[in-house]
Amino acid sequence: MKINWGWGIAIFFSIFVVSLVYFVIKSTTYDNSLVEKDYYAKDIAYQEHYDKLKNSKALKKDLTIIQMPQKQVVRLAFPQDLGKPSGTIHFFNPAKSELDFTLDIAADTNQSQLIPTAELKKGLWKVKVDWQADGKAFYKEEAVVL
Secondary structure, three states: OOOOHHHHHHHHHHHHHHHHHHHHHHHHOOOOOOOOOOHHHHHHOHHHHHHHHHHHHOOOOOOEEEEEOOOOEEEEEOOHHHOOOEEEEEEEOOOOHHHOEEEEOOOOOOOEEEEEOOOOOOOEEEEEEEEEEOOEEEEEEEEEEO
16 A cells, blocks of 8 residues: 555654654643742842851851761751851652651750750651851851761
């Protein structure tokens, strides 16, 4: 059977339309959400974040984030010379944003705080600490694998 040019054009356009419909349907099912819900507001306030990072680098002894797997806790040790810290601790799970949570800083008399990790999903977590002490703002971020 021989196909003439009219049938060839019809088959070509039919395949083109079917593939175009397939890619449109496939693109509507793709999750194209941003990592952060308020990404644009955070982008505008980046200078404030940069100042916090600069303050953190200027510290004699920085905040240390220590994973203690045998006790199933993460220990935050704040610098002793700055006084009582205040602020928030954000646990960020890059794989699933529904698991993210935020805690307030509640340091003990030794300027440290223990955060239990037994109930957390195993895998990579980013611990983001946004804190203030001695009239200055500081920020530290560190990855922890549970």
